[in-house]
Amino acid sequence: MTDRSTTVIMDAQDFDEDLVRRCFAGVTRHRAIIVTSGTDQLDFPLPKNVSRLHLSDGRVKNRAQRINLAAGAAGADGTEFLSLLDGPAELTDEAIEAGLRVIDGPQQSRVVSVLPFVDSGPAREDFAVRGSSGPAFATRPRMSRGRLLTLTFWQWNAVRGLDEKSTVPNDSESELVYRLTWMGNSVKFLPPRHCLLFSIAPGEASAADARFCPPADAVAIRQTRATVEKNKRPIRNLQSWTYPSNPDRPLVSVVISTYNRADYIKDSIDSVLGQTFGDFELIVVDDGSEDETVDVVRSYRDRRVRLLTQENQGIAAARNAAAAVSRGFFTAVHDDDDIMLPERLATSLNAIDDEHHASYGSWVNFDNETAAMVLHTTKQEFIHGTVFTNGQSPGHATWLVPTAYVRRLKYDETLSSAVDHNLSIRMMRSGVKWQHTGKIMFLRRIHPAQVSITDVSRQKFAAHLTRFTVQVPASYENIAELKEKSKTIGWPGIPEKADLLGHLAPYLPDHLVYRTMKVSAAVANKALTLDKLADTGxxxxxxxxDNDRKFETGELLDLKIRDFPVLAEHGITGTIHATLRRDLSEGRETPESGGQWDEAYAVSRAISDRVPTLLKALSRKGREPALLLLPGEADVPVNGAASHREWTVVFGRSQAASYNVLGYEDISEADKRLNELSPELRGQAFLVAEAPLTEFIEGARQDA
Incomplete structure (x- = not known):
């Protein structure tokens, strides 16, 4: 019977039938997946325990993508262990099981095994087996470039598989091994004492195999290592991954502990579901709420949202309960009344490297009534000295830490406040190294009901108590030394500091801001997806x-925080503009409140985004480019123009205006053409240059 807990994966691109059969003739107790893409479909029968995964999707262009998709398919089918065969070799059940023996368990293992290929050049009788102690060699086995890498699906998922943008695409497994060690795993190299894994040398099967068997010389190994070590981040494919994430095996568990937050928790959850990085689960622990908090959480149909309920036991007990059931390798902390910024998870993961196990960042407090903002940050390093100097620890809702550490050390359930301060210091004292992201991670809502206001005395006492426990074991000399070291640690530079509101207003709650979003391409489809057909400006x-190309852009009105998860789910991107509601001028920005859009105002909104791009394309040193907008129905001579475009601007429910857009490299040429027009046509024309663009838009706004 085939054991389905282990799956062997091999990229069989350009392999023939004979080569595939030689690779798997000795495998009967384990299943295997061979993967190909493009036109290479391997149209021949396979052994029963070997399945074929052919990827016809044009987006699959390299070996790492093929391996990742195959591994993902195996994981979705329940595989706990992966054996990656990185070249043609005569695989056996014994070779697979030799690798499995050194791995402790599917989720606890911190070991990966590597069984090198043996060069099959010498005669097979030279590798005679004598007795039960293993092979005795008349000819010493010579290692070949290639290996069987065995690891758990948990380990593979924690680094997001092979790097699909690797700079060493022909040695992706070596790169993977380095990254696994950076995540705290050890590598067990298995010498050929108990089994042999013979490589299939180039020429024995087909010429196509030569690319899998480069010489295993020291120079090549050093080159691979030098290339790999240029990027010490173990987690790759954060922006895009060919393998679709499995909700049952997420990389990150986002944890929210809540109590009576029905008014705020929806914004909190929506901001998490709006992350650009989507490989997470969201665990909400309700700590005995007496309002409608549970009903709000249950209203979500996203598989990633998990609700736990318990009697009121306090925030520490709630977060420990979440850690006990978390499925993510990492835990990201979030609060029930705060707003997570869209790049928060991706930024946190990108800060993990070969030296740092956890990450943290800065945050901004905002007043829930006035939108006033205050930046909060901590020093670039979190060490004993920073605790002695100012008592600071990483902001709780900026944490990204391995879940195993939270399970092992736990939140202190004897404390009602400052439980985060206590745990972070105990983690630091246990050897956890933290990395500051240098970014703002979330917006913290300041309102009368939050714990830091209602329980301020207990929070301060708990923080002082934790700080005291750190200081007690240290001598005065040691404390002084650590304080001096802390003085050398700098503060992170936060680019948004100069204009917090300008950068972060789009993410404030709906009652504080009115949002619009400019999108490009398939505007109607995006509006339909967001249910914004009636709210399209x-x-x-x-x-x-000139180039026979088409372009489309548009503006969607009245975007809500509840729309952020839809943007993330469908990959809709654009520029979000937010205006404080107190600054809105008589409904001008909001047609729903009575403002009407006429042609001049609609065109001004449209060109405010598109015109700068066109002017930049026309720009030449020492000249000032310009555009001439003329009615679309007019017979316009285009000779002398550097570019010719035709615009159709649709606005309101069914109104439209069309324009011919002539581009000139210098405003004098555009002005000359304008003066050559008939008086009637000249009166309908717009001359737009970079310098007076703002004035033009404002003039159109006032005319409207």
Whole structure:
């Protein structure tokens, strides 16, 4: 019977039938997946325990993507262990099981095994087995470039598989081994004492195999290592991963502990579901709420949202309960009344490297009534000295820490406040090294009901108590030394510091801001996805007559925080603009409150985004480019223009205006053409240059 807990994966691109059969003739107790892409479909029968995964998707372009998709398919089918065969070799059940013996368990293992290929050049009788102690060699086995790498699916998922943008694509497994060690795993190299894994040398099967058997010389190994060590981040494929994430095996568990937060928790959850990085689960622990908090959480249909309920036991007990059931390798902390910024998880993961196990960052407090903002940050390093100097620890809702550490050390359930301060210091004292991201991670809502206001005395006492426990074992000389060291640690530079509101207003709660979003391409489809067909300010369709290309952009109105998860789910991107509601001018920005959009105002909104791009394309040193907008129905001579485009601007419910857009490298040329027009046509024309663009838009706004 085939053991389905272990799956062997091999990239069989360009392999023939004979080579595939030689690779798996000795495998009967374990299953295998061979993967190909493009036109290479391996149209021949396979052994029963070997399945074929053919990827016809044009996006699959390299070996790492093929391996990742195959590993993901195996994981979705329940595989706990992966054996990656990185070249043609005569695989056996004994070779697979030799690797499995050194691995402790599917989730606890911190060991990966590597069984090198043996060169099959010498005669097979030279590798005679004598007795039960293992092979005795008449000819010493010579290692070949290639290996069987065995690891748990848990380990593979924690680093997100092979790097799909690797700079060493022909040695992806070596790179993977380095990254696994950076995550705290040890590597067990298995010498050929109990089994042999013979490589299939180039020429024995087909010429295509030569690419899998480069010489295993020291120079090549050093080159691979030098290339790999240029990027010490173990977790790759954060922005895009060919393998679709499995909700049952997430990389990150986001944990929210809540109590009577029905008014705020929806914003909190929506901000998490709006992350650009989507490989997470969201665990919400309700600590005995007496309002509608549980009903709000249960209203979500996203598989990633998990609700735990318990009698009121305090925040520490709630977070420990979440840690006990978390499925993510990492835990990211979030609070029930705060707003997580869209890049928060990706930024946190990107800060993990070969020296740091956990990450943290800065945050911004905002007043829930006025939107006033205050930046909060901690020093670039979190060590004993920083605790002695100012008592600071990483902001709780900026944490990204391995879940195993939270389970092992736990939150102190004897404390009602400052439980985060206590745990972070105990983690630091246990050897956990923290890395500051240098970024703002979330917006902290300041309101009368939050713990830091209602339980301020206990929070301060708990923080002082924890700080005292750190100081007690240290001598005065040691404390002084650590304080001096702390003085050399700098503060992170936060680029948004100069204009917090300008950068972060789009993420404030709906009652504080009114949002619009400019999107490009398939505007109507995106509006339909977001249920914004009735809230579309304009759609600008452009035909480039010079290059026979089409372009489309538009503005969606009244975007809500609840729309952020939809943007993330469908990969819709664009520029979000937010205006404080107190600054809105008589409904001008909000048609729902009575403002009407006429042609001039709709065109001004459309060109405010598109015109700068066109002017930049026309820019030449020492000259000032300009655009001439003329009615679309007019017979316009285009000779002398550097570019010719046609615009159709749709606005309101069914109104539209069309324009011919002539581009000139210098405003004098555009002005000359304008003066050559008939008086009637000249009166309908717009001359737009970079310098007066703002004035033009404001003029159109006032006319409207």
């Amino acid at each position: 304009y759609v600008l369709g452009e035909v480039d007559h």
